[in-house]
Amino acid sequence: MDLDKLMNKHLTRYFDASKSIPEETLQQLLRFLRLTPSSTNVQANHFYVLATPEGKERLAANLGERFQDNSEKILNASHTIILTTRADLPDSHLDAVFTKERADGRFPDPAKHELWEFMTRDFLNLRNYGYKDMNHWMEKQTYMALGMTMMAAAELGVEAMPLEGFDPTSVDKAFKIRETGHTTTVLLALGYPDPAKVYTTPISRFEADQLFTFV
Numbered sequence: 001m002d003l004d005k006l007m008n009k010h011l012t013r014y015f016d017a018s019k020s021i022p023e024e025t026l027q028q029l030l031r032f033l034r035l036t037p038s039s040t041n042v043q044a045n046h047f048y049v050l051a052t053p054e055g056k057e058r059l060a061a062n063l064g065e066r067f068q069d070n071s072e073k074i075l076n077a078s079h080t081i082i083l084t085t086r087a088d089l090p091d092s093h094l095d096a097v098f099t100k101e102r103a104d105g106r107f108p109d110p111a112k113h114e115l116w117e118f119m120t121r122d123f124l125n126l127r128n129y130g131y132k133d134m135n136h137w138m139e140k141q142t143y144m145a146l147g148m149t150m151m152a153a154a155e156l157g158v159e160a161m162p163l164e165g166f167d168p169t170s171v172d173k174a175f176k177i178r179e180t181g182h183t184t185t186v187l188l189a190l191g192y193p194d195p196a197k198v199y200t201t202p203i204s205r206f207e208a209d210q211l212f213t214f215v
């Protein structure tokens with residue numbers, strides 16, 4: 001990965017609609033996304049991969065009135081992923097996580113698994129009843145998956161554009177997402193840049209001395 005190139009470029013806004021991500025590259029990226037970590041291994045996500053013109057059109061048409069300028073980005077992208085997060089965390093989800101961890105042999109020692117499950121429940125109770133930020137906390141995990149997937153895309157030579165410009169209620173409705181217990185957190189458009197619309201102005205960020213404190 002060319003980090004110098006990555007840190008000196010604008011995010012791609014405009015994609016070349018004639019270019020598609022090869023299937024093998026897409027599958028590698030999705031394997032990476034599947035394996036991104038989350039706190040307590042909560043795995044509170046479901047991902048909708050829009051690979052067809054119909055899928056992308058449905059999303060582009062349901063971004064909400066004020067976000068129409070993002071439609072073109074989605075329509076011209078090769079693929080767009082809707083990253084959704086559980087709206088709450090029912091026991092059935094936690095049971096499914098623990099069952100899978102046992103099946104995968106995450107902790108060969110059963111006593112360690114018991115302890116892990118106890119500690120996880122304790123931590124999640126704190127989020128639910130202490131900090132009262134369960135959905136917000138789960139969405140933070142989603143953003144970490146987003147960031148890691150953007151880096152993985154760069155490694156694979158694919159441009160990745162995160163999009164917060166959409167109305168979650170509208171997107172949830174269009175894809176019947178709330179019915180599954182999830183809600184839309186963020187979008188990720190993927191593809192190859194339209195060379196005619198690449199920004200060439202300088203990148204604008206605060207200077208390092210405003211950002212870093214060395215102690």
Ligand SMILES: Cc1cc2nc3c(=O)[nH]c(=O)nc-3n(C[C@H](O)[C@H](O)[C@H](O)COP(=O)(O)O)c2cc1C
Nearest residue numbers: 009010011013070162163164165166186199203204
């Ligand atoms: C999480 C996230 C969401 C974003 N959502 C949008 C969006 O919906 N529409 C858009 O045009 N740009 C979006 N952007 C692009 C940012 O506005 C852009 O990265 C920022 O202004 C810095 O510009 P640069 O990447 O060209 O340096 C988003 C960026 C991030 C990191």
